[in-house]
Amino acid sequence: MLEARKPLKVGYARVSTKDQTLDLQLDALKKAGCSKIYTETVSGAKADRPVLAKLMDAVRSGDVLVIWKLDRLGRSLKNLIDIVNDLLQRKVGLKSLGDPIDTTTSHGRLVFNIFASLAEFERDVIRERTNAGLTAARARGRTGGRPKGLTPGAEQTACAAETLYREGKLSSQQIADRLRISKSTLYAYLRHRGVPISAYNHK
Numbered sequence: 001m002l003e004a005r006k007p008l009k010v011g012y013a014r015v016s017t018k019d020q021t022l023d024l025q026l027d028a029l030k031k032a033g034c035s036k037i038y039t040e041t042v043s044g045a046k047a048d049r050p051v052l053a054k055l056m057d058a059v060r061s062g063d064v065l066v067i068w069k070l071d072r073l074g075r076s077l078k079n080l081i082d083i084v085n086d087l088l089q090r091k092v093g094l095k096s097l098g099d100p101i102d103t104t105t106s107h108g109r110l111v112f113n114i115f116a117s118l119a120e121f122e123r124d125v126i127r128e129r130t131n132a133g134l135t136a137a138r139a140r141g142r143t144g145g146r147p148k149g150l151t152p153g154a155e156q157t158a159c160a161a162e163t164l165y166r167e168g169k170l171s172s173q174q175i176a177d178r179l180r181i182s183k184s185t186l187y188a189y190l191r192h193r194g195v196p197i198s199a200y201n202h203k
Helices: 023-031 050-058 077-089 106-139 152-167 172-179 183-192
Strands: 009-015 036-041 064-067 093-096
Touching (some): 023 036, 036 050, 077 093
Parallel strands (some): 009 036, 009 064, 064 093
16 A cells, blocks of 8 residues: 655745846745755746646645745736635645745635735726726727727727826836736737837837
């Protein structure tokens, strides 16, 4: 009869470029008692993170995934919520050393639920800005209809892109990340909607 596998503390460390160092994260994860640490060099905005995918396949019920900070794990708030929900369903804990998140405790789960509520709030804000953008576009004499070349499903995203871009509070990359599209797609949407693209915001 095979002996049951003991729960593990598994670490995940990530940097965006090869010029950055993993040393600080690795030292903290080792100090936290991680018996295995997965490392990855990839931009947080990229959807394809093969090492993280391998880790998610490897963890088992009772294990605890340990990270240095939440921004090492999720590429967006929604993505982070999805990952943590997947872990919770599989009875795998998550502990962030630099944030008040430890889903192995009742307090940590409460904080996570607050994050989940913020994600829903963010979606509502984007939806509200999208509707405001359509109203403003109609007031300027435009139909607000689907731009040529875009699928119906992309219409709301294009409207939200215009509203957020004209608001001027976020960079192009931040808008693209928030709407979960590439920067090239963002610029295509803005051009379709006749929005002048500022060289300053082209970053």
